[in-house]
Amino acid sequence: MSFQLGLIGFPIQHSMSPWIHQQFLQQAGLEGSYKRIEIHPHTDFGVEISRLKEQKLLHGFNVTVPYKQSIIPYLDDIDQDAQEIGAVNTVVLRNGQWIGYNTDGKGYVSALIANYPELAQNKQKRILVVGAGGAARGIYYALLSEGFSQVDIANRTIKRANEIAKLNKGKTSTSVLTIKEAEDRLADYDIIIQTTSVGMKPNEQASPIQLNHLKSTAIVSDIVYQPLLTNFLQQAIDKGAHIHLGHMMLLTQAQLAFQIWTRKSVALDNMSKQLKLKLEGR
Ligand code: ATR
Numbered sequence: 408m409s410f411q412l413g414l415i416g417f418p419i420q421h422s423m424s425p426w427i428h429q430q431f432l433q434q435a436g437l438e439g440s441y442k443r444i445e446i447h448p449h450t451d452f453g454v455e456i457s458r459l460k461e462q463k464l465l466h467g468f469n470v471t472v473p474y475k476q477s478i479i480p481y482l483d484d485i486d487q488d489a490q491e492i493g494a495v496n497t498v499v500l501r502n503g504q505w506i507g508y509n510t511d512g513k514g515y516v517s518a519l520i521a522n523y524p525e526l527a528q529n530k531q532k533r534i535l536v537v538g539a540g541g542a543a544r545g546i547y548y549a550l551l552s553e554g555f556s557q558v559d560i561a562n563r564t565i566k567r568a569n570e571i572a573k574l575n576k577g578k579t580s581t582s583v584l585t586i587k588e589a590e591d592r593l594a595d596y597d598i599i600i601q602t603t604s605v606g607m608k609p610n611e612q613a614s615p616i617q618l619n620h621l622k623s624t625a626i627v628s629d630i631v632y633q634p635l636l637t638n639f640l641q642q643a644i645d646k647g648a649h650i651h652l653g654h655m656m657l658l659t660q661a662q663l664a665f666q667i668w669t670r671k672s673v674a675l676d677n678m679s680k681q682l683k684l685k686l687e688g689r
Contacts, residue, residue, distance in 0.1 A: 410439030410669060411464055415456075415478070416471035419443050423682060424469060427661045430678055435671040439466075448473065456481050460505060467499045467668030469661075475541060482507040488552070491574060492545050497664040508667055511542065512549030514660030515630065519598075520553075521659075522651050523626055526598075534558045535589060535596040537616050538603035539567035542630055546602055547571050551579050559596075561589035561616065586616055593620035599643075601629040606637040614638040623647040630656055635686055654682050 410432065414424050420443070428441035446455045452474065459465065460481060470478045475494040479485065482495065483504035489495050495507035520526045534555055536543055539562035550558045551574065561584040562568040568583040575581050584592070593599070605615040611634055618639070621627070627643035632653035640650050658675055666672055 408438070410437055410466050412439060412441040412668060413444045413465055413468040414441070414471060415444050415446055415459075415468055415474055417445055417448055417473065419445050419471065422471070423657060423685065424661060426685070427658060427678070427682070428665060431661070431665045431673045434673050434676075435665075435669060437669060437671065444468070446474065452477055453481075463500065463503070465500060467497070467664070469664055470496050470498060479507065481505065488513070488548065492548050494541050494545065496660065497667055499667050508664075509545055510660045510663035510667070511656070512545030512547070513552070514658075514663050515546050515656040516549040516553050517663075518655035518659040519600075519626075519628060519651055522655065523649070530554045531556050532597040533595055534598045534600065535584075535593075536560045536571075537586075537589070537599065537601045538562055538605075539564065539571050540603060543602040544571050544574070546600060546630075548574050551575060555579060557581075559584055559589075561586055563615070590617050590620065593618060594622050596622075596625060598626045599628070601627075601631070601637075601639050604631065606639050607631045608633045612638055614642065618642040618646060618648075621646045621648055625649070626651060629653050632657060632686055635683060652683070654686055655679060658682060 412428055414422055425441045432439050475496055478495050485507040489507050489509035492509050495509055496511050497508040499506050536547055539560060557580050559582045560568040560571055563586055572581045572583055603615050605613050623646055625648045627648050628651035629637045629640050630653045631637050635652050643650050658678055662673060
């Protein structure tokens with residue numbers, strides 16, 4: 408069979424997902440294609456998505472901004488994790504039904520552990536999640552599922568951080584902090600995860616938090632990958648800390664989605680290096 412895959416979102420002209428999934432198809436020895444299906448926010452999403460569903464041409468697709476929540480009413484079933492996170496980034500057609508998953512947070516955490524394998528053995532590390540949007544929600548949920556015992560959330564708007572903290576069923580200790588409080592207590596944290604879009608091109612000078620009190624043994628991670636070296640990560644480097652780059656999450660969420668669609672496991676091999684070069688425009 409030939410796998411018909413794709414990406415729904417807006418804007419997606421510059422998405423790296425077609426390149427990533429083409430590499431996976433080749434590696435798995437499968438026929439298929441992965442196409443961009445741009446749905447403009449000015450069009451009726453319900454009409455567009457219903458048409459796509461009736462056509463039954465896609466075996467699976469990714470969903471990105473701004474449709475990760477609006478896709479949910481059009482699914483026939485939803486994985487429990489995606490349901491709790493409240494967002495879907497992967498849909499598979501199975502027995503004529505659309506089933507939704509979320510591989511973002513899980514992908515993020517598996518990339519972080521692959522980069523810092525000692526984390527698999529030490530779940531007592533103190534983690535700070537910066538931001539409380541959709542990305543933060545998926546990552547926070549995946550950190551809880553992985554068994555990390557202390558995960559705090561800092562956000563500009565406290566109410567949104569409190570909403571995310573409700574995902575906690577009591578196994579993890581979570582405090583909600585203002586950005587100022589987090590900045591003052593930064594030396595308490597072993598891992599700091601930046602989940603907002605602040606610092607993304609063309610606002611490269613911006614950072615949602617200042618890392619003056621960072622300890623040099625900390626791991627500092629950003630989900631922004633345009634640019635790869637954000638202001639936030641540069642501050643971490645200046646403090647002598649360890650960093651984790653944003654493009655890894657892009658690869659690992661894709662790896663998990665590909666497995667859902669094709670039931671094949673693929674390796675990332677040297678794709679991280681290749682993707683880095685592509686993102687740097689080389
Ligand atoms: P997404 O779903 O893509 O994560 P989002 O839901 O709009 O996007 O969330 C964006 C996150 O970035 C939020 O944590 C937001 O903070 P607020 O909840 O206070 O809005 C954060 N954010 C956006 N712009 C920011 C800025 N200039 N400074 C600090 N935080 C910012």
